[in-house]
Amino acid sequence: MGENKEWTRREFINLFGKGTGLVMGASLFGIPGFNKVFAQAVAEVPVLWLQAGCCTGCSVSVLNSKSPEIQDVLLGEVVPGKHLSMLWHPNVSATQGHDAVKIIQDLKKKPKGSFVLVIEGAISTKDDGIYCEVGEEDGHGITSLQHLKELAPKAMAIISMGTCAAFGGIPAADPNPTGSKPVDQVLEEEGIDTPIINISGCPPHPDWFIGTVATVLIGGLEAIKVDEHKRPVAFYGKIIHDNCPRRGQFDQGNFAKDFGDDGCLYALGCKGPVTHSDCPNRKWNSGVNWPIGSGHPCIGCTEPKFPWGKDMYQQVDVHFATAPSTYPGIINQKDSTYDPLVTGLVGAAAGAAGAAMVMKKKKEQKESGEA
Numbered sequence: 001m002g003e004n005k006e007w008t009r010r011e012f013i014n015l016f017g018k019g020t021g022l023v024m025g026a027s028l029f030g031i032p033g034f035n036k037v038f039a040q041a042v043a044e045v046p047v048l049w050l051q052a053g054c055c056t057g058c059s060v061s062v063l064n065s066k067s068p069e070i071q072d073v074l075l076g077e078v079v080p081g082k083h084l085s086m087l088w089h090p091n092v093s094a095t096q097g098h099d100a101v102k103i104i105q106d107l108k109k110k111p112k113g114s115f116v117l118v119i120e121g122a123i124s125t126k127d128d129g130i131y132c133e134v135g136e137e138d139g140h141g142i143t144s145l146q147h148l149k150e151l152a153p154k155a156m157a158i159i160s161m162g163t164c165a166a167f168g169g170i171p172a173a174d175p176n177p178t179g180s181k182p183v184d185q186v187l188e189e190e191g192i193d194t195p196i197i198n199i200s201g202c203p204p205h206p207d208w209f210i211g212t213v214a215t216v217l218i219g220g221l222e223a224i225k226v227d228e229h230k231r232p233v234a235f236y237g238k239i240i241h242d243n244c245p246r247r248g249q250f251d252q253g254n255f256a257k258d259f260g261d262d263g264c265l266y267a268l269g270c271k272g273p274v275t276h277s278d279c280p281n282r283k284w285n286s287g288v289n290w291p292i293g294s295g296h297p298c299i300g301c302t303e304p305k306f307p308w309g310k311d312m313y314q315q316v317d318v319h320f321a322t323a324p325s326t327y328p329g330i331i332n333q334k335d336s337t338y339d340p341l342v343t344g345l346v347g348a349a350a351g352a353a354g355a356a357m358v359m360k361k362k363k364e365q366k367e368s369g370e371a
């Protein structure tokens, strides 16, 4: 691809919609010509961002966007004259208190399709949702549940931002005393059919949010292909394990036994074999590194059962032992009688054995009084 490649709107949508390695492996906005297409196609779209049961980490992640810088997205330097119009964001907007509540309440009177609604956090539903209130009116708190039920029918689309909004996440962990639920579950129970996209992650990568929004603005909702969990396949279409630089170690049965060791992190509880995201290619903090790159297992933060499906360092079952799509395995597939599935399963078995050794070693250390 030459530096002067002129991307047409259709080319971009096709490319992005197919989730090719090009987009998967590079910052979306680093693609030559992308900014120009973006500038031609993006219209000003009002966005309301509400926080429900959350820690604000998803907002912090997006605000750390580097390519483009978040101020460029919001103020329009990337796309002169055209930009997202952030009606209100709890951390970014100067407007607070009653004036902020008025912005939200006024939107509820707008015609359907007037704005994009971003929800960060799970929705508390027990006892009419009183455990999460966002503002008050006439001396009464307004629950996030009430906001969602009144705003969602008026939105052109909803983005559930982060694993708590998408799947319940930490607020919905057992015993879930607040009755917290994912946004789409509440919508379904209320019979609200506004289109919804889940951008899962704890937190999600800034590119996953901004790239999704840009794609919708350019090509409409039909330009976004989602998986069975409503996640854009361009970002969540592949399993981490299949693109992991340590995959060769997994296939060879070389497992790290302690943090900081070389080798595959499966025996230390890596959830890469069952986790969908492009973290191995995209990396974090402007492509500097990512968890497995710094020696820590993936904890599976983009998946529906995070964080309670498995303990953080508990091993997962390997169901999808497919060939690495980016990195060559150590075993030469051409000359070997092993196929990728077999090597993957052998690796899984070796991982279980490795984990057993780790546990045995820890038990022995404990019994002998070692730290």
Ligand code: SF4
Pocket (backbone or CB within 6 Å): 240, 241, 242, 244, 245, 246, 247, 248, 250, 263, 264, 265, 266, 270, 271, 272, 273, 292, 298
């Ligand atoms: S188990 Fe984790 S560290 Fe090992 S190859 Fe798979 S994703 Fe990489």
Ligand code: SF4
Pocket (backbone or CB within 6 Å): 201, 202, 275, 276, 277, 279, 290, 291, 292, 298, 299, 300, 301, 302
């Ligand atoms: S490596 Fe795993 S835990 Fe870390 S951000 Fe990516 S999906 Fe989440």
